[in-house]
Amino acid sequence: MATAHKGRRSDRWMAYGFMMPAALLVGLFMYWPMIDTFRESLYSTSFINPVPSFVGLATYRKIFADREFWQVVVNSIVWTAGVVFLQNVGGFLIALLLNLRLPGQGLLRSLILLPWVLPGVVAAILWRFMYDPQLGLINSFLIRTGLSDHGVGWLADPGTAMAAVIFVAFWKGFPFSTVVFLAALQNVDQEQVEAAKIDGAGATRRLFDIVLPAILPVVAVNMLLTTILTFNYFDVIYVLTRGGPLNATAIFPTRIYEVGFGQFRFGEAAAYGSLAVLVLVLFVGLLLVAQRMQARAV
Amino acid sequence: MLKGLMKSTAAAAMGLWFLSGAAHADPVVLKFWDNQQTESGLSVFQQEAVKRFEAENPDIKVEVTTIPYPEYQQRLLTAVQAGNGPDVSTVDQIWNAAFAQAGAIVQLDDLASKAGVKAAGFFPGAWESANYKGGLWGIPFNVDVWFFAFVNKKLFSDAGVDPASAVTWQGLEAAAKKLTDKSKGHFAIGLTGSKSEYPVVMTDSFIYSNGGAVLGDDGKCALTSPQAVEALEFYKKMADYAPAGILNAGDEPMRELFLNGTLAIELWPALEQPTLDKSKIDWDLIAGFAPEGKKAVGTFGGWNLVLYKQSAHQEAAWKFIQFMTRQDVNGAVVDLIPANVAAAKDFLQKSRRHPDVILEHLNNAKPRPLSPRYLEVSDIQQTMVQKLLSGTPAADAAKEACQAIDALQ
Amino acid sequence: MARRSTFTRKMPLVALQLAVACLVLFPFFWMVSVSLKPATEPFAIPARLWPDHPTLENYVLAFRPEFRRYFLNSTIVSGATVLITVPLALLAAYSLTRYQFRVLSAFLAAVILAQFFPAGAMIIPIYKMVKAANLLDTYASLIIAYITITLPVSIWMLRGFLARVPKTLEEAAAIDGASPLRAFFDIVVPLARPGIIATTVFILIVTWQEFLFALAFTSTKEMRTLPVGMNDYIGQYGIRYGELMASSVLVSVPVIAIFFFLQRYFIAGLTAGAVKG
Numbered sequence: 001m002a003t004a005h006k007g008r009r010s011d012r013w014m015a016y017g018f019m020m021p022a023a024l025l026v027g028l029f030m031y032w033p034m035i036d037t038f039r040e041s042l043y044s045t046s047f048i049n050p051v052p053s054f055v056g057l058a059t060y061r062k063i064f065a066d067r068e069f070w071q072v073v074v075n076s077i078v079w080t081a082g083v084v085f086l087q088n089v090g091g092f093l094i095a096l097l098l099n100l101r102l103p104g105q106g107l108l109r110s111l112i113l114l115p116w117v118l119p120g121v122v123a124a125i126l127w128r129f130m131y132d133p134q135l136g137l138i139n140s141f142l143i144r145t146g147l148s149d150h151g152v153g154w155l156a157d158p159g160t161a162m163a164a165v166i167f168v169a170f171w172k173g174f175p176f177s178t179v180v181f182l183a184a185l186q187n188v189d190q191e192q193v194e195a196a197k198i199d200g201a202g203a204t205r206r207l208f209d210i211v212l213p214a215i216l217p218v219v220a221v222n223m224l225l226t227t228i229l230t231f232n233y234f235d236v237i238y239v240l241t242r243g244g245p246l247n248a249t250a251i252f253p254t255r256i257y258e259v260g261f262g263q264f265r266f267g268e269a270a271a272y273g274s275l276a277v278l279v280l281v282l283f284v285g286l287l288l289v290a291q292r293m294q295a296r297a298v
Numbered sequence: 299m300l301k302g303l304m305k306s307t308a309a310a311a312m313g314l315w316f317l318s319g320a321a322h323a324d325p326v327v328l329k330f331w332d333n334q335q336t337e338s339g340l341s342v343f344q345q346e347a348v349k350r351f352e353a354e355n356p357d358i359k360v361e362v363t364t365i366p367y368p369e370y371q372q373r374l375l376t377a378v379q380a381g382n383g384p385d386v387s388t389v390d391q392i393w394n395a396a397f398a399q400a401g402a403i404v405q406l407d408d409l410a411s412k413a414g415v416k417a418a419g420f421f422p423g424a425w426e427s428a429n430y431k432g433g434l435w436g437i438p439f440n441v442d443v444w445f446f447a448f449v450n451k452k453l454f455s456d457a458g459v460d461p462a463s464a465v466t467w468q469g470l471e472a473a474a475k476k477l478t479d480k481s482k483g484h485f486a487i488g489l490t491g492s493k494s495e496y497p498v499v500m501t502d503s504f505i506y507s508n509g510g511a512v513l514g515d516d517g518k519c520a521l522t523s524p525q526a527v528e529a530l531e532f533y534k535k536m537a538d539y540a541p542a543g544i545l546n547a548g549d550e551p552m553r554e555l556f557l558n559g560t561l562a563i564e565l566w567p568a569l570e571q572p573t574l575d576k577s578k579i580d581w582d583l584i585a586g587f588a589p590e591g592k593k594a595v596g597t598f599g600g601w602n603l604v605l606y607k608q609s610a611h612q613e614a615a616w617k618f619i620q621f622m623t624r625q626d627v628n629g630a631v632v633d634l635i636p637a638n639v640a641a642a643k644d645f646l647q648k649s650r651r652h653p654d655v656i657l658e659h660l661n662n663a664k665p666r667p668l669s670p671r672y673l674e675v676s677d678i679q680q681t682m683v684q685k686l687l688s689g690t691p692a693a694d695a696a697k698e699a700c701q702a703i704d705a706l707q
Numbered sequence: 708m709a710r711r712s713t714f715t716r717k718m719p720l721v722a723l724q725l726a727v728a729c730l731v732l733f734p735f736f737w738m739v740s741v742s743l744k745p746a747t748e749p750f751a752i753p754a755r756l757w758p759d760h761p762t763l764e765n766y767v768l769a770f771r772p773e774f775r776r777y778f779l780n781s782t783i784v785s786g787a788t789v790l791i792t793v794p795l796a797l798l799a800a801y802s803l804t805r806y807q808f809r810v811l812s813a814f815l816a817a818v819i820l821a822q823f824f825p826a827g828a829m830i831i832p833i834y835k836m837v838k839a840a841n842l843l844d845t846y847a848s849l850i851i852a853y854i855t856i857t858l859p860v861s862i863w864m865l866r867g868f869l870a871r872v873p874k875t876l877e878e879a880a881a882i883d884g885a886s887p888l889r890a891f892f893d894i895v896v897p898l899a900r901p902g903i904i905a906t907t908v909f910i911l912i913v914t915w916q917e918f919l920f921a922l923a924f925t926s927t928k929e930m931r932t933l934p935v936g937m938n939d940y941i942g943q944y945g946i947r948y949g950e951l952m953a954s955s956v957l958v959s960v961p962v963i964a965i966f967f968f969l970q971r972y973f974i975a976g977l978t979a980g981a982v983k984g
Contacts, residue, residue, distance in 0.1 A: 014887050015806040022799035022858060023814055029855035030821040033832035040831060047375055048399040048670050094727055102721055108728050110970060115731060117966045119916030121934040122955045125941065126738050129749075129948055133543035134483060134555060137737060140753035150480045153543025156491075158688055161546070175731070179974055232825045235918040239938060244493045245545035246684045253827035253919065261372055261923050263673065264379070266831050273828030280823055363928055366939055377926035380843035483753075550941075558750040 034277070040270035047264035059271045068247055068255075072272075073279060076231060076251040078162060079169075080283065083230045086170040088223055091177025096207075098178065099185045109182070116175040120235030127168045128240050131155050155241050158248035165237050165249050169230065177222055184218040185211065220291050227287060231280050252276035325359045326614045331374065331387035333601065334364035347631040351621050358614045368494065368548070378402045378606065385609035386618055388439055388601040391427035391665065392495075392672045397604060398435040399670035404605040406434045409616055415623070423598040423665050424637040430668070436602030437623050438637030442567035443596035443663045444499035446656070447587065451580045453477060453484065453562040461582055464563070467532055467589045474539035477562040486539035487563040488552030496549045497683040498666070498676050499597040500565060504529040506595035506664045507588040512679070513667045517707070519700035521682070522693070530682075530692035537687055545687055567599070568656050569633050571649070583652050585659045598663040600634055635660065671706055678702045742766070742952035749948035765953035773928055774954060777936035783846055784932060785914040788853040789907050795854075796861035796906065801895060803862070804869040805877075818859045826856065830923055837924060844930050852920040857910045864909060868902025869895065904972040908965060915962050933958050 041059055043052040063069045098109055115123065130137045133151035142148040154164040188211055196206050234253040237243060243250035243258065250258075252272060260269030332344070348360045363384070365373050371393060377383035378397075389397055397403045410416075415437060417425045424438035449461045457476040463469040474486035490496040502512060510525030520526060537544060541555055549566065556564035557577050564570070574581050586594030603619045605612060621627055628636040629645040635656070636642045642660075646653035667675055682699035686692055737756075741749050742765050744758040803815055833855070837848040872895055880890040896903075918934040925931050931939070937958060940951055966973065 011806060011887065012808060015802040015808060015811060018798035018802035019811065019814055022795045022862060023817075025795065025854060025858055026818060026821055029833060029836075029851065030824055030829065030859075031817070033829040033836070034824050036832035036835075037828050040835075047379075048396050050379075050400060097720065097724055097727065100717075100720060102717060102724055104721075104724070108724065108731075110967070111728070112731055113966065113970070114735060114963065117912055117962050118735075118959050119934055119937075119962070121916065121918050121937050122958055123734075125937065125951060126734055126955060129741070129952075130734065130737065132551070134541055134551075134560070135750055135754060135948075137754045137756075144753060151483070151542045153546060156543035156546035158545075171730070171734070183974065228822055232827060234827065235916070235934070238918070239941075241546055242493060244684070245491070246681070246688055252825060256825075256827040256830070257919065257923070260831055261376065263677075264375055266835075270828075270831050273825065273831060276825045276828050277823065280825060284823070365928075366941075368941075369939055373926045376923070377844070380838055380926065381841070382844050382926070554750055558747070 037270045037273045041267055041274050044267045045265065052267070055267070059267050060275075063268070063271055063275070068250070069272075069275075071247050072250050072252060072255050075162065075247070075249060076276075076279060077283060079166060079237075079249070079251050080227060080231045082162075082166040083169045083173065083233075084223060084226045086166065087174045087177045087226050087230075088219065090170060091174040092181050092219070094174065095178045095181035095185060098182055112175045112178060114175070115172045118172065120172065120233075121239055123172050124168065124236045124239035127171075128155070131164060131240075156245055158246045161241055161245060161248045165240050168236050168240065169233065172236065173226065173230070177226065180218060180222050181215065184215040188214045216295065220295075223287065223291070224284065227284060228280070231276075231283070252279070325357050326611045328358055328360045328386065328611055328614055328618055329363065329384040330360050330618065331363045331365065331377075331384040333370045333388055333390070334366050343631050343633075347622065347627060350627070351618060354621070355614070355617060358611075358617070360618065378608070381608055383606055383608060385611050386603060386605055386615040389436065389604050391424070391598075391600055391602060392668075392676070394428055394436050394602050394604065395430040395668055395670040396673065398430045398433070402607060403435055404607055404609075404612065406437065406605065406616075410434055410437070413616075413620055415620065419625075419639060420637050421639060421642070421660065423663065424600055424602070427598075427600070427665055427668055428602045430670070436604040437619050439601045439603045439623060439628075440632035440634035441598065441600035441637050441642075441660065442569055442634035443656075443659050444567055444599050445503060445565035445586065445596060446568055446570075446659065447584045448556065448564040448566060448570060448574060449582050449584060450556065450559065450562050450564075451582055452559070457562075461584055465584055465587055465594065467587055470587050471535070473562075474536060478539045483560050485541045485555070485561050487536055488549070488556060488561050488565055489533065489537055489540040489544050490547055490549055490552065491537070491544040491683055491687045492546055492548050493680050493684070494548050495676060495680075498679045499599060501530060501533050501679070501683055502597040502664075502666060503586060503595065504533050506597065507586060507592060508532075509592065511664075512675070513703075519703040521679075521696040521703075522700050527692045527696050530686055530696060533683075534686050534692060545684060568635060568650055571651060572633075583655065585655045593662065594659070596659050596663040598660075598665040600637060602637075674706055675703055738952050738955055741948055742956050744949050746947065746949055749952075765949040766957070768947075768950050769954040769957055773936065774957070776929065777931055777933045778957075780846070780930060781915060781933040784849045784853065785911050787846065787850045788857060788914050789910050791850070792854050792857050792861050792910055793903060793906055796858055796865050797896070797899065797903065799862045800865035800869050801891060803866050805874070818862055821859050826919055829855075830919065833920075834923060843924055844926050846930070848924045849917075849921060849932070852924065853910075853914045853917060856917070856920075857913055860913075861906045861910060864906050865899065865902050868899050868905070872898045901972045901975055904969055905975060908969045908973045911965060912962055 042054060042056055044055045044059065045052045094112075098105055098112070129135070131139075131154045133139055133153045133156070136151070138154070139148070139151040143151070152160070154160050192210050193206055196210055201209065231251075232253055234257065237249050237251060237254050238257070241249045243254040252275075256269045256272045256276065259265050259272060330348075344362055348362060351360060352358065371390070374383065374387060374389070383402075398405075420438045421441050424441045428434055428436035428438055447464070449464070451461065454461050454473075454477070457473075459473045459476050464473040470487075477486035478484060490500060505511065505521075505526045508525045508529040510523050510529055511520045512526075514520040514523075521530075541547075541552070541561065543551075552561060552564060553566065553570075555561035557573075557579065559579060568583075571583075586596055588594040603622060605615050605619060609615050622631055623638055625638050625641045628638040628641040629648075632645075636645050643657070646656055650656055666672065669675065678699050682695045685695040685698070740756065740758055743761040743763070745760055745762050745764065748755070748759060799814075803811055833852060834843075837843055837851065842848040842851075876894050876898070877887070877890040880894055881887070885893065916934055917932075918938070921932045921935045922938070925935065937951075937954060940954065
């Protein structure tokens with residue numbers, strides 16, 4: 001009895017001790033900054049007036065009245081939803097394809113993660129060149145095949161810029177989803193699949209009745225993960241368009257950087273930061289509700 | 299034990315420091331930051347100048363850091379905020395007032411009057427840009443005009459157009475029609491529309507050339523004046539003859555197209571000449587465009603040298619500023635045009651085609667609004683140009699811009 | 708006969724697979740192709756797929772002194788982040804899998820919740836902290852930021868791995884009289900090696916390409932990392948695409964190489980975290 005108690009106490013100390021350094025770091029560099037972001041947003045500073053002055057919620061009022069803010073909200077949602085959808089659905093379909101035992105598959109499976117490993121800035125520079133209206137490969141191809149008679153400014157037209165940056169993020173990110181889904185697919189109970197086959201269930205039927213339910217938890221986790229990563233992703237848009245043209249691709253991270261480090265209005269940047277958390281939480285909340293409903297439907 | 303170790307290490311370090319100090323006086327190390335202009339080969343001249351300065355001042359060493367323009371302002375602000383900025387740097391004219399207002403730089407009136415550095419030695423626009431609230435906050439380093447029009451003679455002759463005819467707006471439009479052949483990938487004129495300073499200096503020039511202004515004499519926004527709106531409308535019209543994608547393009551892509559021979563007119567400051575001389579392009583220079591009967595007026599620009607409050611070597615830094623703006627040095631270290639008038643004349647004779655055209659353009663160019671909040675004004679103008687080029691009528695875009703600019707006060 | 712029908716049935720799928728391969732690999736081919744073109748060729752209109760006169764001069768140019776410096780900086784920052792984050796994450800993950808105290812579940816929830824904090828939102832306060840500590844424009848500022856970014860995910864990944872290390876081994880060691888600490892180092896750490904490798908690869912990939920913090924926290928050339936330095940090249944040398952692509956290749960090769968050697972572990976780690984989740 002006495003020894004058991006002693007053991008438990010030392011266990012407890014060891015558990016706490018092991019956790020402590022990480023907990024301190026997470027607290028100091030994640031939770032404190034998050035709280036401080038909100039505090040900072042109540043003050044106003046700029047490069048020419050570096051001394052902070054308390055303004056309460058005035059900055060928020062100013063932001064809410066600004067059309068650009070709402071544009072940033074809409075863009076962030078379009079960007080995140082678009083990229084997450086493509087990465088997950090595209091990633092899943094490609095995972096299904098790579099799970100079929102076709103020739104040459106081994107090689108492709110090991111090469112597929114290349115875009116994901118490529119540094120984001122490099123990927124963006126590469127695609128910027130490929131999108132170039134005059135010098136780029138994409139437009140050269142379109143002109144040569146007669147699909148277009150002139151170069152298209154993919155990144156320069158407010159109508160196409162968002163689609164163009166989403167495509168780059170899709171290219172860079174889908175391999176991650178594919179690999180995760182592939183692993184999940186390989187864990188699907190093959191006996192069940194075979195049994196369904198014998199019962200005469202077609203491929204589509206097997207997919208929806210057996211495979212999808214089996215990997216649904218993985219899909220859910222992956223969607224959540226890609227949502228958060230995409231919402232916070234800065235590199236690709238900054239290098240490709242810097243949020244332009246006409247704010248057509250401005251999302252929270254690029255906006256925060258522009259206001260904070262471009263114009264040194266830290267208070268306003270912090271307010272954007274606080275609102276970014278709010279929007280992300282709402283967005284993820286909606287996603288979770290949708291997933292729950294989906295799960296019930298399945 | 300750890301404490302003991304640290305103590306002895308510290309003692310050793312101190313000893314070394316004293317030893318080195320005793321052996322020879324440590325030279326002062328000056329940190330000098332500058333904007334890196336593209337491919338101008340300036341760094342070579344800078345290195346030579348620095349060598350010369352170090353030879354004249356054996357107790358001072360200069361460390362040069364160059365940063366490309368799109369990143370320069372943010373890096374400089376960050377470094378100054380962080381307290382590890384340079385001792386001396388160039389700043390774009392349009393930043394000078396903000397740096398003064400922020401308390402980052404030293405007021406130079408006393409130093410300048412003691413050293414005999416006077417307004418008369420510099421281009422008036424340049425000197426003016428270094429003054430803010432009745433004080434002198436920088437010494438003009440170099441100047442230039444955005445923009446001169448560089449023309450590709452071969453493309454003009456192929457299209458049967460005389461470059462001289464393009465100096466009027468009417469002539470330019472007629473020429474642009476003939477020079478543009480989208481099926482061949484040929485475009486008449488390299489405009490820009492990205493979120494950056496480039497479209498601002500370009501549209502300002504069109505506005506100035508039509509007798510308009512950005513801010514009126516009363517300090518209120520003047521972009522809604524008929525002259526300004528007309529100029530913006532013209533800019534929009536000319537965008538049809540510019541390469542696709544200018545809403546995401548600064549001046550660099552336009553330059554690449556001019557250098558590969560597919561763009562007929564490139565709008566750049568005179569600093570472009572050395573690059574063109576090295577290229578295979580058969581080029582000439584015409585001085586901007588203006589409506590029939592008016593004179594082309596460019597946008598004045600350039601860099602001033604400033605001295606930072608944080609600097610621990612202000613005396614040495616001031617020496618360096620004086621050195622860099624001296625008549626016999628200034629011409630050798632700039633890629634734009636020396637701000638020192640005497641140096642500029644020699645410089646233009648020696649290294650530029652059409653020195654008279656350049657000098658004339660330089661003398662009648664107008665500066666952008668000199669205000670500590672210029673960056674915000676510029677930001678609003680950038681949005682205005684983007685709206686304009688995306689189809690908003692010029693009058694509406696200008697009206698919106700003026701509301702925003704007047705709300706700044 | 709049967710064989711042939713499967714083959715024709717598979718044909719469209721093979722073609723589809725080929726299309727996927729093109730989508731994935733074509734930009735890489737283009738990157739390498741442009742990096743081998745002499746200075747003016749990338750500006751030819753229309754763009755040409757292959758270099759007319761392949762040359763390595765872009766690589767020579769790209770390997771300029773500042774590039775080497777950026778390379779060194781990136782290596783130092785990424786390496787230091789791995790060295791600090793992995794042990795911390797391992798300890799935390801261990802206590803999370805072996806003990807069920809309420810404080811620990813709260814910590815786990817806090818770690819997961821922290822994933823929602825946008826780096827964009829935290830960058831201003833972290834910037835101010837780093838500035839107050841006089842660490843702006845130092846390796847330390849970036850290492851701190853990168854530990855922050857990578858620690859929660861690393862804990863998450865390692866937790867997936869450690870959950871698979873059977874508890875019975877430690878219990879056996881405890882019966883043999885080994886202290887829990889001893890058991891951790893002698894038994895758990897070696898068994899978790901695949902997880903440690905996977906986490907290391909993950910941290911390297913993330914930190915090697917991190918851009919936002921590096922852009923905001925460094926101002927001098929001496930401290931810039933590769934992504935920031937690369938971004939600077941765009942304006943600095945007049946968009947010399949050949950050189951830009953050559954440096955892109957040089958930047959990418961190390962991560963790609965590391966990744967290929969350790970990819971088996973990495974994918975296992977990824978799925979351990981995600982599937983177990």
